[in-house]
Amino acid sequence: MSTPWSKMAQNTPSSVVRDMLQAAQAPGMISLAGGLPAQTSFPLEAIRAAYEKVFMSGSAALQYAETEGYRPLRVKIAERLEAKGLPASPDHMLLTTGSQQSIDLVCRILLDPGDSVLVESPTYLAALQVIQSYQGISHGVACDDHGMLPESLEEQLQLHRPKLVYINPTFSNPTGKVWSRERRQQAVDLCRKYGVLILEDDPYGEIRFNPEQLDAPALAALDAASYEGPSNVIYTSTFSKTVAPGLRTGWILAAPDVVKIAARAKQGADLHSSSIDQRALHALLETFDLDAHIRYISQDYEQRMRTLTELMARKSWEGITWNSPQGGMFLWLTLPEGMLASNLFTYGIQEKVCIVPGDSFYAGTPELNRMRINFTHTDPELLPEAVERMDRAIQRWHASSQSDHVVTM
Amino acid sequence: MSTPWSKMAQNTPSSVVRDMLQAAQAPGMISLAGGLPAQTSFPLEAIRAAYEKVFMSGSAALQYAETEGYRPLRVKIAERLEAKGLPASPDHMLLTTGSQQSIDLVCRILLDPGDSVLVESPTYLAALQVIQSYQGISHGVACDDHGMLPESLEEQLQLHRPKLVYINPTFSNPTGKVWSRERRQQAVDLCRKYGVLILEDDPYGEIRFNPEQLDAPALAALDAASYEGPSNVIYTSTFSKTVAPGLRTGWILAAPDVVKIAARAKQGADLHSSSIDQRALHALLETFDLDAHIRYISQDYEQRMRTLTELMARKSWEGITWNSPQGGMFLWLTLPEGMLASNLFTYGIQEKVCIVPGDSFYAGTPELNRMRINFTHTDPELLPEAVERMDRAIQRWHASSQSDHVVTM
Numbered sequence: 042m043s044t045p046w047s048k049m050a051q052n053t054p055s056s057v058v059r060d061m062l063q064a065a066q067a068p069g070m071i072s073l074a075g076g077l078p079a080q081t082s083f084p085l086e087a088i089r090a091a092y093e094k095v096f097m098s099g100s101a102a103l104q105y106a107e108t109e110g111y112r113p114l115r116v117k118i119a120e121r122l123e124a125k126g127l128p129a130s131p132d133h134m135l136l137t138t139g140s141q142q143s144i145d146l147v148c149r150i151l152l153d154p155g156d157s158v159l160v161e162s163p164t165y166l167a168a169l170q171v172i173q174s175y176q177g178i179s180h181g182v183a184c185d186d187h188g189m190l191p192e193s194l195e196e197q198l199q200l201h202r203p204k205l206v207y208i209n210p211t212f213s214n215p216t217g218k219v220w221s222r223e224r225r226q227q228a229v230d231l232c233r234k235y236g237v238l239i240l241e242d243d244p245y246g247e248i249r250f251n252p253e254q255l256d257a258p259a260l261a262a263l264d265a266a267s268y269e270g271p272s273n274v275i276y277t278s279t280f281s282k283t284v285a286p287g288l289r290t291g292w293i294l295a296a297p298d299v300v301k302i303a304a305r306a307k308q309g310a311d312l313h314s315s316s317i318d319q320r321a322l323h324a325l326l327e328t329f330d331l332d333a334h335i336r337y338i339s340q341d342y343e344q345r346m347r348t349l350t351e352l353m354a355r356k357s358w359e360g361i362t363w364n365s366p367q368g369g370m371f372l373w374l375t376l377p378e379g380m381l382a383s384n385l386f387t388y389g390i391q392e393k394v395c396i397v398p399g400d401s402f403y404a405g406t407p408e409l410n411r412m413r414i415n416f417t418h419t420d421p422e423l424l425p426e427a428v429e430r431m432d433r434a435i436q437r438w439h440a441s442s443q444s445d446h447v448v449t450m
Numbered sequence: 451m452s453t454p455w456s457k458m459a460q461n462t463p464s465s466v467v468r469d470m471l472q473a474a475q476a477p478g479m480i481s482l483a484g485g486l487p488a489q490t491s492f493p494l495e496a497i498r499a500a501y502e503k504v505f506m507s508g509s510a511a512l513q514y515a516e517t518e519g520y521r522p523l524r525v526k527i528a529e530r531l532e533a534k535g536l537p538a539s540p541d542h543m544l545l546t547t548g549s550q551q552s553i554d555l556v557c558r559i560l561l562d563p564g565d566s567v568l569v570e571s572p573t574y575l576a577a578l579q580v581i582q583s584y585q586g587i588s589h590g591v592a593c594d595d596h597g598m599l600p601e602s603l604e605e606q607l608q609l610h611r612p613k614l615v616y617i618n619p620t621f622s623n624p625t626g627k628v629w630s631r632e633r634r635q636q637a638v639d640l641c642r643k644y645g646v647l648i649l650e651d652d653p654y655g656e657i658r659f660n661p662e663q664l665d666a667p668a669l670a671a672l673d674a675a676s677y678e679g680p681s682n683v684i685y686t687s688t689f690s691k692t693v694a695p696g697l698r699t700g701w702i703l704a705a706p707d708v709v710k711i712a713a714r715a716k717q718g719a720d721l722h723s724s725s726i727d728q729r730a731l732h733a734l735l736e737t738f739d740l741d742a743h744i745r746y747i748s749q750d751y752e753q754r755m756r757t758l759t760e761l762m763a764r765k766s767w768e769g770i771t772w773n774s775p776q777g778g779m780f781l782w783l784t785l786p787e788g789m790l791a792s793n794l795f796t797y798g799i800q801e802k803v804c805i806v807p808g809d810s811f812y813a814g815t816p817e818l819n820r821m822r823i824n825f826t827h828t829d830p831e832l833l834p835e836a837v838e839r840m841d842r843a844i845q846r847w848h849a850s851s852q853s854d855h856v857v858t859m
């Protein structure tokens with residue numbers, strides 16, 4: 042007998058990128074794929090001490106706990122957000138098993154089959170997958186280097202009457218771009234005008250290479266500054282990139298009714314996330330200077346990004362360009378027209394370097410000559426060799442491209 | 451503007467019992483509601499040492515990990531299941547954020563709106579809620595003290611063509627009952643005959659007061675012994691009752707295709723559960739005698755159950771009966787016809803003792819004179835006072851019932 046999978050399961054295909062990441066596991070492969078933070082940056086000793094403190098406080102940490110999450114941690118998170126200019130209350134917050142669960146819960150409580158969601162073009166792949174799993178329909182809004190184009194956003198708000206606008210405005214996955222303040226305000230205003238909620242996914246926002254030069258307030262902060270009453274922005278972030286992903290702790294900050302309904306959904310989904318991890322994070326924040334640690338990570342990541350882009354620049358690849366991100370974990374490569382990223386991926390695998398083609402990051406028709414490079418995970422000492430391999434992959438592409446020409450002549 | 455919640459959110463109402471449990475939090479309340487294990491039984495020192503060991507092993511535990519869960523823990527779980535007669539492989543297993551997530555993921559990959567699920571009558575409340583949230587329809591199968599009645603099960607299999615049969619056959623929540631071996635085999639055979647998957651939810655199965663007297667193999671084991679090929683039973687259990695709930699670690703053991711599709715769904719839902727907690731459980735199982743600990747918990751819980759039922763028996767409440775569970779965490783009270791459990795709940799709250807009415811545990815028309823009593827969480831020293839309060843609540847009911855008669859005469 043064949044199992045009668047639900048439509049939801051049928052709309053949850055195995056991710057192409059997931060399969061690519063498995064290729065990245067092959068022996069000897071240097072991977073610039075994936076979205077992993079540097080393992081060397083995890084504050085292991087401070088985390089160890091934090092768990093120790095939790096267990097010293099007794100067995101309450103081991104019992105069932107409330108769905109909304111450990112309240113003292115919510116208080117700490119709210120304080121940190123307030124310090125960054127984002128009005129926040131622990132009562133308007135739900136702790137989650139990382140940002141991925143935040144996205145899933147928001148889609149769960151808002152999307153019916155056929156509902157539209159507007160997304161950046163390109164956008165975070167796993168968000169597209171979650172939207173698809175709820176049988177929602179993602180529509181890409183045209184973007185430039187400063188964010189969504191307001192005219193495209195308004196046109197699509199009118200055309201698709203979406204339930205949600207999903208954005209990743211600060212050091213976007215996959216592009217590493219940052220929305221300008223103006224574009225942020227415009228998106229906030231347009232979504233208010235059309236009564237559409239924004240889901241602001243902000244896992245990388247604190248990883249800033251030049252914090253003082255960046256004018257990128259959270260859309261949630263701009264919304265709060267511009268409008269009375271409950272927020273129109275559902276803000277989600279995580280400790281995965283600032284502390285460590287293994288603790289699986291993120292949060293949703295939103296209007297009270299959104300938090301209430303999301304908490305009900307979470308109760309059905311898993312009752313609550315690990316209370317031990319939540320208490321350990323709380324203990325960590327009590328003594329550990331997380332802001333100093335974030336500055337350290339940011340400097341480390343900036344150095345990695347510079348090393349990589351300088352090595353790439355020395356190769357003078359014809360027609361290949363990239364941005365220089367001001368933070369986050371990714372940079373975005375543009376290949377010459379006609380050089381398919383999927384082909385370059387294949388040549389890369391043959392040369393034992395893994396870079397993800399950009400195709401999968403688009404809601405609609407993809408750009409076929411983009412690639413995402415992660416610069417935070419690979420050992421910096423391997424970067425020269427990684428670039429040599431990329432170079433050989435590019436040479437292979439040129440060689441095969443010329444032989445194609447011969448054949449077609 | 452009012453938020454346009456999804457149908458899924460609209461079908462995820464706040465649980466009546468959740469509201470009742472909030473009543474149980476009131477100062478001075480003695481709660482026999484809830485389904486919490488004894489906090490005093492958590493092996494705090496062993497757990498502390500296990501986390502310590504994880505952090506000694508380096509920062510890999512803090513990185514992103516595979517969706518299926520920490521493989522060495524899956525190996526350990528498989529060994530434990532095999533030792534109990536249940537064929538198990540780490541490759542047919544998905545680690546989850548507790549049994550609740552197991553139930554949610556199984557519903558997610560199988561249920562479309564309008565699909566039927568057969569359940570025991572009564573059954574685990576939160577499973578009913580998850581089924582409802584996916585807009586599935588639960589149908590109660592008639593049960594006696596030995597499990598589902600085969601004729602009722604077959605009739606409903608024919609009538610409703612369900613996607614799933616959800617059962618909690620060993621020390622059921624809410625009744626504490628155990629299915630006989632015969633009924634287990636009959637359910638396995640009938641579900642094979644009609645090609646319907648079984649979801650066997652087994653969080654309490656190891657908490658056995660007289661292990662040697664109990665002939666209650668997992669349905670998954672009977673299915674494997676009776677039929678070739680992939681299992682027709684999706685088996686889920688958890689460490690929440692044997693170690694501690696705060697670690698939020700459960701698992702699904704099932705046919706390879708079910709595990710594969712459930713893992714995809716979990717990837718969208720939260721990428722993976724806490725890898726730190728999973729590694730700590732693995733470290734715990736390496737040195738801690740969990741079976742001895744389970745024997746200790748079981749003896750403790752049996753003693754609590756005996757203390758409570760002896761105190762209740764001394765009251766000689768007219769027409770009130772209960773079972774004497776052979777394990778698990780609950781017993782099931784039957785009130786005289788006409789004594790509404792919801793009324794007794796209210797009088798109980800007035801007397802500061804909280805017991806959950808059974809109404810919410812039924813898929814269809816509920817029995818209105820049943821109550822669930824948890825005997826594992828309240829301090830045993832409070833049990834005499836709890837029974838005194840129950841007694842006063844029952845007297846209140848009788849008094850009001852007589853005054854009702856006066857009024858209606």
